[in-house]
Amino acid sequence: MIEVKCVTKKYGKITALKDFSFSLESGDIVGFIGPNGAGKSTMMKIMTGCLAPTEGSVTVNGFDIIDDPIKAKKNIGYLPEKPPLYPRFTVSEYLNTIFDIKQLKVNRKERIGEVIELTGLSGVAKRRIGNLSNGYCQRVGLAQAILSYPPFLVLDEPTSGLDPAQKRDMLMLVKKLSKTGGIILSSHILSEIDSVCNKILMINKGSLVSFGDKDELGLKKNDDRQKLALKYVVSGERTAVLGALSGLSGICDIAADEKEGTTECIITVYEDIREKIFMRLSQNKLPILTCFVMSTDLENAFLNMTCDKAKVNKNGRKRGDTA
Amino acid sequence: MKAIFRKEIKSYFLSIQGYIFIGVFLLIAGYYFVAYNLMGENAEIGNMLDNTIVSFVFLIPILTMRLFADEKHMKTSTVYMSAPLKTWQIVIGKYLAACVVFTAAVLLTLFSGIAVMAEGVQTGGELFTVYVGYLLIGYCFISVGMFVSAVTESQLAAAIISFGVCFILYLADWLGTAASGRVFEFLVDILGVASHFDKFLSGVLDVTDVGYFISFAALFVTFTTVKTESERYK
Numbered sequence: 088m089i090e091v092k093c094v095t096k097k098y099g100k101i102t103a104l105k106d107f108s109f110s111l112e113s114g115d116i117v118g119f120i121g122p123n124g125a126g127k128s129t130m131m132k133i134m135t136g137c138l139a140p141t142e143g144s145v146t147v148n149g150f151d152i153i154d155d156p157i158k159a160k161k162n163i164g165y166l167p168e169k170p171p172l173y174p175r176f177t178v179s180e181y182l183n184t185i186f187d188i189k190q191l192k193v194n195r196k197e198r199i200g201e202v203i204e205l206t207g208l209s210g211v212a213k214r215r216i217g218n219l220s221n222g223y224c225q226r227v228g229l230a231q232a233i234l235s236y237p238p239f240l241v242l243d244e245p246t247s248g249l250d251p252a253q254k255r256d257m258l259m260l261v262k263k264l265s266k267t268g269g270i271i272l273s274s275h276i277l278s279e280i281d282s283v284c285n286k287i288l289m290i291n292k293g294s295l296v297s298f299g300d301k302d303e304l305g306l307k308k309n310d311d312r313q314k315l316a317l318k319y320v321v322s323g324e325r326t327a328v329l330g331a332l333s334g335l336s337g338i339c340d341i342a343a344d345e346k347e348g349t350t351e352c353i354i355t356v357y358e359d360i361r362e363k364i365f366m367r368l369s370q371n372k373l374p375i376l377t378c379f380v381m382s383t384d385l386e387n388a389f390l391n392m393t394c395d396k397a398k399v400n401k402n403g404r405k406r407g408d409t410a
Numbered sequence: 411m412k413a414i415f416r417k418e419i420k421s422y423f424l425s426i427q428g429y430i431f432i433g434v435f436l437l438i439a440g441y442y443f444v445a446y447n448l449m450g451e452n453a454e455i456g457n458m459l460d461n462t463i464v465s466f467v468f469l470i471p472i473l474t475m476r477l478f479a480d481e482k483h484m485k486t487s488t489v490y491m492s493a494p495l496k497t498w499q500i501v502i503g504k505y506l507a508a509c510v511v512f513t514a515a516v517l518l519t520l521f522s523g524i525a526v527m528a529e530g531v532q533t534g535g536e537l538f539t540v541y542v543g544y545l546l547i548g549y550c551f552i553s554v555g556m557f558v559s560a561v562t563e564s565q566l567a568a569a570i571i572s573f574g575v576c577f578i579l580y581l582a583d584w585l586g587t588a589a590s591g592r593v594f595e596f597l598v599d600i601l602g603v604a605s606h607f608d609k610f611l612s613g614v615l616d617v618t619d620v621g622y623f624i625s626f627a628a629l630f631v632t633f634t635t636v637k638t639e640s641e642r643y644k
Contacts, residue, residue, distance in 0.1 A: 098644070137491040139642040160494040171486040173417075175424040184420070187413030188493045231489070 088112050089134060089163075089239050089269065094143035096129055096293075103129045104293045107143070111269045113238060116261065118280030118301075119273040121290035127273045128168055130290070131243050134271070135165040147239065161189075164237040168244050170228025174217030178208055178227055181216055185231045198234065205263075206230040207256065221248040225257065233264060240264060242272040246279060258283050317354045317361065320377035321368060325350045331371035335363060349376065414490065414503025415510075418477070422511050431473050432515040438465045443522045453531035455523040456611040459544045463604055466551045467580050471572035473511060474555025477504045478638065479568040487641075497639045501556075505631055508552045516545055536613035543610025546623035550603050551576050553630035560637045579603045 089111040096104040104126045111117055121127050132138040134145055136152045136159065145152040150159035173181055182199045191198065203212050206226045211219060216227060225248060232240060245261065246254045261270060262283050271288070274280050280287065281301070289296040321328050325345035332341060337360040343352035354364065361378065368375055422428030442458040481487040490500045523537050532540075555572040562568045578585075583602035598605065603626065606619045 132488075135488075135492040137488055137642065138644075157494045157496070160492060163492070165488065165492045167485065167488045169485045171484075171489045173421065173486060175421070180420070184413065184417045185489070187416060188489065188495065190413070190494060 088148065089271075090146045091130075091134065092144050092146075094130070094133060094140045094145065096126070096133060096138065097141045102293055104133070104140070107290075107293070107295050109288055109295065109298045111239060111271050113269045114265065115269045115271075115286050116265045116284045117269070117271040117286045117288050118284030119271055119288045119290070120275075120277060120280055121273075121296075123275075125290045126293040127290060128243055131165070131167075131241050131271070131273065135163055135241050136160055137165075137167075161235070162238050164232035164235060164240045166228045166232040166240070166242045166245055168247065170224055171231070172216045172224055172227055175215065177213055177215055178203070178219075178230075179212045181227065182230060182234060185234050189235045191235055202230045202234050205233070206260065222250065222253040225249055225253070229257070229260070236267065238268040240268065240270045240272075242270065244273055244275070246274060246276065254279065315356050315359060315380060317356060317364070318377070318379055319350075319352050319354060319364070319368075319375060321350045321352065321373050321375055322348065323350060323371075323373040324348075327371065328352060328368070328373055331367050331373055332364065335360070335367055337363070411495075411499040411503040411506075414495070414500050415507050418504050418507030419510065421476070422473075422507065425476075427472055427476065428511055431469055431511060432518070435462075435465060435469055435515045436518060438462055438469075439519045439522070443519070447522065447526055453526055453529035455526045455532065455537060456540045458522065459519075459540060460607070460611060463544075463547060463607065464580060466548060467576045468573055470512070470548065470551040470555050470576060471558075471569040473508050474552055474559050474572060475565045475568040476559070477508065477556050478560040478634075479562050479565045482563045482641075483565070491642070498635045501631060501635045501638060505553065505556055505634075508556065509549055512548045512552060513545060516541070516548065532613075539610050539613050539615045542615065543607050543619070543623075546620065546627075547603055547607055550623055550626045550630075551579070553627040553634070554579065557630045557634045557637065560634045 091107060091109050094104055094107040095102065107126075107130060109117075119127050119130070129138065133140050134152070136145075136156050139153055145159075147159040147162045150162070152159045173184070176184065179199070182202065183195070186195055186199060203209055206229055208223065208226055208230060211223055216224065219227065225245065229242070229245060232242070242261065246257050249257060258279060261272060264270060265283075272280075272284070285301055286299065287301050288298045325343050328350045329341065329343055332338065332354070337356050337358050338354060339357055340355040341352055343350050345351075365375065365378075422431075439458065439462050442461045446452045446457045446461070447455070478487070481490075520541070523541065526532065527534065527537055554575050555568075558572040558575060559565075559568040562571065579601055580603070583598050583605040585598075603623075606622050609616045609619055
C-alpha cells in the first residue's frame, strides 16, 4: 500500500500541496484529476521520491520514501509527464540500461522481451528512441516504468500525445497491469479516467477535494453545490407531472418525456428531496412506477468540486463552455 | 553505481562528445610531442604533458557539461531520481565515467612517453610519477566541471562556467605571483592546482600533493552530491 500522510509541499512562499492524504492499495486504479497547476505532478514526484515533501510522509509497503528510499523505490514504477528517454539509445539499449539501474535480479533477456512484447514495442526494439513517434516514446516510457513489475505504478498523463487508437491500447494495458498491483494515473481527459479507474482522487489548488470509489463520488455531499440526478417514471401526463412538481423547493432542473401514458423525468436536485416529491405526486394522484438515483457523471462532479460556485450554472457547466 | 557508469560511458560514445574530447586532446598532445620532443630533441615527456594542461581548461568542460545539466534539461533525471540508488552512487558513477574517458585519452599518449623513455633520460618510475600527477590534475578539473554541471540546466552555461573556473584554477599561481601578499599566497596554495604538479614533473611522488589532489576532487564530488540531493528539496 502507498500511504500519503498529511503531505505539504512549498516552493518558497508558494504552497503547491496542502495537508494531502490518501492511500493506494493493490488492485486499485486511482484516477488523479484536477485543473492545471493543481499539484498533480508535484504529488506524483513526491510519491516516487523525486521530490521531498516539506511536511508529511509517503510510505510504500511500509518503507518511507525519504528515510528508506531504496526499499520504497523498488516497489514503484514511475512514468513522468515527459517520458525520461535517451534519444541516442535504441529501445533495447535503453531498457537494458534501466534494467541495470533498477538492479533487477531476474533473467535480463526474458524480462526485457516480456515487457517489449507487453508494450507492443517488438517492431521498434532495435530503433533509436530519437527516431520514434510520440506514441512509441510513450510506450517506451511505460516499458521502463513496468520493467521491474513493481506493485505500484505512478503514471502522469500516460495518454498525452497519443492518437485515439493508441490511447485505447494504453488504457487497455493499464487495466491489464492493475491485476498485479495498484495504479495511480493522472489525466485531463475525464472519460479516460471514467473508463479505467475504480477510484477517483480529486485535487484543487493543492488540496484534496475528494477521494473514493468512482460510484460514490457523485453521491458524496461536498457542499451545497453538490447536485443529485433522480430518475422517475410516473403514470400520468407530462403536463400533470410538471404541474405537480412546480414550485417545489430544492429542484434545479427537470427534463420530462411522455410515452404511452407514462412520463419519464430526470429531476436534478440540490438535496435529496425524494420524500417531498413522493408526497406531491401522490397528492396529485400520479403513481410513481420507478424511482432511482442516477450517479452524477464524473465531469459534473469534477466541475462541482473544483470550480467556484459562481462559475457553475444550472447544468453544471462552467460559463463559456460550449460542450 | 555500475549502471550509471555504464550508461554514461555509452552516452559519451553514442554522442560526438567522447570522440571530440579524445580527438582534440590527442591532436594537441601530438603537436607538443612533435614540437618539444621530436623537433626540439627533448627526451622528457613532462614538458609535453605540462604544456597540454592548458588544454584541460577548454576540453574538460566538453566532457563534463552534459553530466547533470543535460539530464535536467531533458527531464531524464527522473530515471535516477526515482531509481533505487543513493545519490552518491549516481554522482560517483558519472564522475568515474568522465575520469575513464579522460584516462583513456591520456593513456593513448603513453606511446610517446615510452618512445621518449627509450632515449634513457627518464626512468620508468619517473614516467609513472609524471603520468600520475597529470591524471590527478585532470580528475580535479573533472570534479569541478561536474559540480558546475549540477548547478545549471544548460549545457552551454555549464561549459562556459566550467571554462572560467578551470581557467582561474590553472592561472591561480600566476595571479598570486602578480598580486602577491599573504592572502593571495594562501589562495594560491589552495586553488593553484597546476602548481602542485611541479614535483611530479621532477619525478617526485609527494604524498602531500597526492593528498591535495584527492581532497580537492573529493570536495567537489561531495558538493555535487549535496547539490543533487538538494534538488529533491527545492
